Amino acid sequence: MTLSGLLVQLLNGLVDASSLFLVASGLSLIFGVTRIMNFAHGSFYMLGVYVAYTFVSHMGESVGGFWVAIILSSLVVALLGALIEIVILRRVYRAPELFQLLATFSLVLILQDLALFIWGPEDLFGPRAPGLTGSIEILGRNFPQYNLVMIVIGPAVLGILWLLLNKTRWGVLIRAATQDREMVSTLGVNQAWLFTSVFALGCFLAGLGGALQEPRIPANLALDLESIGTAFVVVVVGGMGSIPGAFLAALLIAEVKALCIALGTLHIFGIDFPMSKMTLVAEFLIMAIILVIRPWGLLGKPQAAARNDHSAEPPLRPSLPIFKWCTAALVLALLLVPVFEETFPYAQIILVEIFIAVLFAASLHFVMGPGGMHSFGHAAYFGLGAYGAAILVVTWKLPMELALVAGPLLAVLGALVFGWFSVRLSGVYLAMLTFAFAQIVWSIVYQWDDVTGGSNGIFGVWPSDWLSSTTALYYLTLSIMLAGILILRRILFAPFGLAIRAARDSDLRADAIGVDVKRVQWVAFVVAGLFGGIAGAIYVFSKGGISPEAIGVGRSIDGLVMVLLGGVQTLFGPIVGASIFTWLHDSVARETDYWKAVLGMIILLIVLLFPAGIVGTLSHLWHWVKHHILLQTKKEEASK
Amino acid sequence: MQETILEVNGLNAFYGRAHILFDVGLKVRKGEVVALMGRNGAGKSTTMKAIMGMLSRTQGEISFMGNPIAKSAPHVISKMGMGFVPEDRRVFTDLTVLENLEVGSQSEREGAPHWTAEKLFELFPNLGEMPHRPGGNMSGGEQQMLTVSRTLMGNPYLVLLDEPSEGVAPVIVEQMANMIMALKKQGLTILLSEQNLQFADLVCDRAYVLENGHVRFEGTMEELAANDDVRRNYLSV
Amino acid sequence: MSLLTIDNINKAFGGVKAINNVSFELPRGQLLALLGPNGAGKSTCFNMLNGQLKPDSGSIKLEGVELVGRHPRQIWNEGVGRTFQISATFGSLTVLENLQMVLLSRDKKLFRLWTPAASYYKKEALVLLDQVGMADQADRACSVLAYGDVKRVELAMALAHDPKLLLMDEPTAGMAPKERNQLVMLVKKMVIDRNLSVLFTEHSMDVVFEHADRMIVFARGELIADGSADDIRNDPKVREVYFGSGKSFEAA
Structure with missing residues (x-):
């Protein structure tokens, strides 16, 4: 490895750090104020790339036109974010953490199919940035001019965010809300609009991060989950809600990856270590190490306990006889399924x-x-x-x-x-x-x-x-x-x-x-x-x-959806949830090309309408009925 | 007799399935300092939070300056001129003293005392000495003053003061009492929750006594002093 | 020999001394009240005694065994029980299961994966619950109990492994006077019957002066007084920092 090679890799690291930071800072900002880990943040990034592809293709021939197109794309994404915040997320702010994650994950599914619908499944290569198509020479190696601009943008955005948060009333309110939302509202601040503005700004940053990638990478449908994983890592390593932390973390992760590439394959004790292959794992290893040494991230603070009100959960009681009999009947029915193989050939599978x-x-x-x-x-x-x-x-x-x-x-x-x-x-x-x-x-x-x-x-x-x-x-x-x-x-x-x-x-x-x-x-x-x-x-x-x-991550999320769909508070919930989810997945996927969007909508509906899950909702209903019948009988007795 | 500034009728409140307040009713007139008394868990804080619009499940009527507010959000109620000081202080620890005040600041209101950071620093000289100190690096007493100041920056007509003497040493309690009397002189109306009868005696005009979410007594401080039953049964005397 | 010997402990948070050179002893069979205004260092002291915090220097010995540097669960094993200011019980377990948990932990049976927990220590748990008058509510979930009842369950849990020392942080906060007296009398009975030592903090002066055998007073992290009810009442330093000068705040 040569010195010039190393230097160019380190510069590439700076470029990646900038784009990582743009996405992660928005995620961190949104989490800081709304306490929502926005799974769909990567989707906004992806949309940024797509929208910029469209805009730059139409108006990006001049230098001015290109940059206007980039800003416009980011604004479109911000607007979409604001709309989603108002229509959907406002309804889940009081829900348990997990439901919020699930709601935003359903957005991932929906937005991905939206992009598929508008732009199609092919990778889209956009035009390059006018005036910046050349490269400069660094120690005899070519380095793209556009990348130099990218290197500058990261710290510039950090500076602007800092000014915004520390020198404006809006910023003071945001910082106050990050710490104690309820107090802020009792002091006369309308949280709803504060949240919307933060969400829109966060989405703007994600959109900008995406739009700036337009000349560098093809727009494609895998960008959402790819970027969200890394953005999560950056936010967690930096400390949730800390913007400077996100910057440091982005720098650390991007440079470690750059080093891995620069090192190529190492030969130690006669064994080959393909360091360049480490890049996929590197960020997660960094995160695991940082979290063990500094559990709250580089510049983060301990978080308040998660809002999982498990302690109000009813105690586990042995099943009622009727429930046992029902289960036995169900098992018997399942045992008999192969007998009817001819009528339902697909049932066993x-x-x-x-x-x-x-x-x-x-x-x-x-x-x-x-x-x-x-x-x-x-x-x-x-x-x-x-x-x-x-x-x-x-x-x-x-x-x-x-x-x-x-x-x-x-x-x-x-x-x-x-x-x-x-x-x-x-x-x-x-x-x-x-x-x-x-x-x-x-x-x-x-x-x-x-x-x-x-x-x-x-x-x-x-x-x-x-x-x-x-x-x-x-x-x-x-x-x-x-x-x-x-x-x-x-x-x-x-x-x-x-x-x-x-x-x-x-x-x-x-x-x-x-x-x-x-x-x-x-x-x-x-x-x-x-x-x-x-x-x-x-x-x-x-x-x-x-x-x-x-x-992949899809399997983990499917599992979560199953458990929450059925209801996390009951032992029977995950069984019902897994059955319904698998059946839905199977039947919806056969009917439409946009099964992800349909699934996303279903998840969203469930999160908004049945926050206790199916079994949980049924059991609440049962208690409600019992309570009211009991009350009725008592009243009747009293009137006698 | 002065006009009624706050009127609560048939207020019920719930936490989850638990029923906390039962048909609570109370009135506060302009310029009064009224005590909401009772033991821990009697429903004092819940009443305040319900008035301030901070509880998701309440029933009943609350009117503030003649407007119904039972269904209003906290920020709307605050904008109408009601301030709230929570019992556990809750200053913004990352924000400086001045920034804390900035969060609370609202425009001037006719007929309510007008507050600026300078005026508040006169009332609380300690705060004036550390305008740029983060709220997290202050003593408990200073934080308490900051919370009060922050609320006053909204130029309220009425302040709900939740347990100003809870868990603090008697010496600090005396300071709090002096402050309340000073605010009263400025024309501020105050509803405060309190367990300590001596403290309430010192600063309040009237009192409501709560027990298990029911109002068990209402009257002047003299009447309360004369009523041994209420004091023995519902207050920790 | 004293059961508990605290020798010159110190603790600072970010340069601010929360506990400054505090020493005291607690003999067996004594009910010792720890008084002081909020922020005086009472909770810090408690948290050091049960191992949640580690003192910067000094020593805490239980019957000669050094407790500094040990984990709360090891200190519990040495025979120190504790109740919290904001009662901590297991909300999603029944009252009985809360007690069974302690007994299972005492006998190191927590990692058993097969036999239902319901079959362990039911009788013993009920006896313990009966002591605090909670046996009739054994089957209810802790999360739905009245506040005073949660405190009693917590006391039963703290006593379940027959500790030598019991630490109680504001055991009667939020209770009605009648309940309050019952609870402290119950504790007092344990002190006498079992030769138990108790250290407790308390804001209610009538409780302290009526039941405590001895009291110590903290102010700004230092121990400023140690003695009987009369000594404390008449101590000028205590009057200044704690009871205040105003006549209206005369202690009970």
């Missing part, structure tokens, strides 16, 4: 999918409901279980039966490591760390061609002969799912189940009666990882293989 989803959702529910830890990376354990089993069968030639048992052990190993770090944090930080670990697993799987098959995945993983029929696999999956659910339920009623609920309700009290809270939570993580891994292992055999898409 969709049910196998549902069973796997149920087990996955139940294992996630275990850690996030009773455990109170909101994992945003449960796909990691599903993935480790799946790849564990697949590798054992294909590479090691082990029989399926053994792989089904040994595969999930890889998930346990993962949960042991990831859980150890994760339980040291709480709230949004924990959620983001679990997300980071899942991304690491995904990146490793995606890049480690020799072992995991890289982006192609591993295929030809079929069950043993005696299990190869649809019906045999159906019964196998059904029994594993039932056993899993019963065991998880049993654990929740055992002393350990009491301990995890106690640790969630009050870690202060738990600590003061000798409970090692972190250890309890760690074990809970591992238990959840085990069952998530089992779900992954059966999945491999039901599909005949596994690929990175199946274990």
Whole structure:
């Protein structure tokens, strides 16, 4: 590696830092004031690229026209953001953290299909910036002029934001609201418009970040999730809500990545370390390290406890006999399904999918409901279980039966490591760390061609002969799912189940009666990882293989949606949620090209209308009816 | 007799499924200092928050300067000239003293005392000595003064003062009492919640006594002093 | 020998001394009240005693065993129970389960994954609840209890592992006078019956003067007085910083 090469890489790092900062600063600003982790922030960035593509194509031939187009694009995105804030987000500010994340995630789905509808599925290469198409020479290497402009824009935006926040009344109000929104409103400030303005500014920054990329990268539909992951990392590393922190973090992450590229492949002790391949993992490793050393990020402050009002949850009680009988009847019905194979040929296949989803959702529910830890990376354990089993069968030639048992052990190993770090944090930080670990697993799987098959995945993983029929696999999956659910339920009623609920309700009290809270939570993580891994292992055999898409962020989010759809407060909720979600997913996807948007709308409706989830809502309804009938009878008795 | 500035009728409030206030009614006239008394958990803070529009579930009528406000948001109520000082201070710790005051500032209001940072610094000389200090680096007593000042910057007609003497040493309590009497002289109307009878005696004209969310007594401080039953049953004397 | 010996502890937060060279002792079977205005360092002192905070210097010994540097759960293991100013119980568990949790923790059975928790220590938990008069509400969730009842459950939990020392932070705040007296009398009974030592903070002077065996007073992080009710009442320093000079604030 030459000095000039290193220098150019470091300069490239500065360019990336600028664009990272633009997106992350908006995200951080929005989180600081509204306390919403806006999953759709990457989508606004993506829209910025697309809108800029359209505008610059039409009016960007002159230097002035280009920059006007960039600003206009950012304004369009800001306007869209304001509209979304007013119509949707205003309704979820009081909802629990998880519901907010879910609402914004539904926006990701909807906005992605909106972009698909307007701009189509092809990558769009936009025109370059007039007047900046050339390059300058640095130590004999060419460096694009446009990149120099990018380097300057980051610090310039930081400066403007600083002035805005510290030297204007609006800025003072924003900073006050970041700390205590209720007080601000009792002092006569209309929060609603404050929030809208912050959200619009945040979206403007995301849009600007995207628009500025227009000459550099093609507009495409993967930009949203790609950028949101990194933006989350930047915000968390910098400290939530801290703009200078976001700048520092963007710089740190971009430069570390640049160094990885500059180093190329290192030879240490005769082993090749392909450092340039580290870039996908680098940011998540940085985040994991920073969060363990400084749990609140570089310049962040400890956050108030997350608003998960689990402590008002009713105690777990043994099931009523009627419920037990209903369950038995349901199981009997499921056992009889293969008998009607001819009438419903598709039933077993969709049910196998549902069973796997149920087990996955139940294992996630275990850690996030009773455990109170909101994992945003449960796909990691599903993935480790799946790849564990697949590798054992294909590479090691082990029989399926053994792989089904040994595969999930890889998930346990993962949960042991990831859980150890994760339980040291709480709230949004924990959620983001679990997300980071899942991304690491995904990146490793995606890049480690020799072992995991890289982006192609591993295929030809079929069950043993005696299990190869649809019906045999159906019964196998059904029994594993039932056993899993019963065991998880049993654990929740055992002393350990009491301990995890106690640790969630009050870690202060738990600590003061000798409970090692972190250890309890760690074990809970591992238990959840085990069952998530089992779900992954059966999945491999039901599909005949596994690929990175199946274990990506989408899987983690699906799990969350399932649990919340059913209701996080009940044990039965995730089962219902997973069933309905899988069925919906399957039937909607067959009907339309825009299934993501439809799914997004459904999620949004549920979040806005049934915040307690389906089972939760039904049980509230039941209590309400009981209460009113009881009241009625009492009144009648009294009148007699 | 002065005009009624605040009137509450049949106020009920809920936290989740719990019913906290039951048909609370009270009146505050212009220029009065009225005490809302009762033990912890009697519903004093809840009453104040309900009046200020901070609770999501309330029923009943609240009128302020003749306008119904029961369904209004806190910022609307604040803009009408009602101030609120919470019991747990809640200064903006990252903001300086001046910035804290800036958040609270509203335009001048006819018939209400007009406050500026300078005037407040005269009332609270301690604050005047540290205009650029972040709220988080101040002592408890100074923070309390800042919270009061911040609310006064809105030039309110009426201030709801939640437990000014709660949990502070008697020496500080005396300072708070002096401040309230000074504000009263300026023409400010005050509704304050209080557990400490001696304190209320010192600064208030009238009192309402709450117990378990019900108003159990209303009358002048003299009447309250004469009523042993109420004092024994509902106050921590 | 004293049960608890606190020797010259110090604690500063960002340069501000919260606790300055405080030393005192607590013998077995004594009900000791810790008084002082807000911000005097009472809570800081409590949090150091149960291990939530680590003193900058000094030593805290329980029967000769050094507690400084230990984790709250280890200090609990040494026989120190605690109640909090804002009661901390497990809201989503029933009253009975709250007690079962403590007993399971005492006997290190928290990691059992199979046998239902309901079958552990039911009788013992009910006896403990009966002591504080909460047995009839054993099956209710802690989150729906009245405030005073939560405080009683918390007391039962703090006593469940038969501690030698009980730390109580404002045990009667928010309770009616009658309830208040009952609770303190209950604690007093434990002090006598079990030779338990109790250190508690309290704002209600009538409670303190009626029940405490001895009292110590903090002001601005320093211990300014230590003695019987009469000593404290007549201490000029205490009158100045705590009770105030105004006649209307004459203590009970």
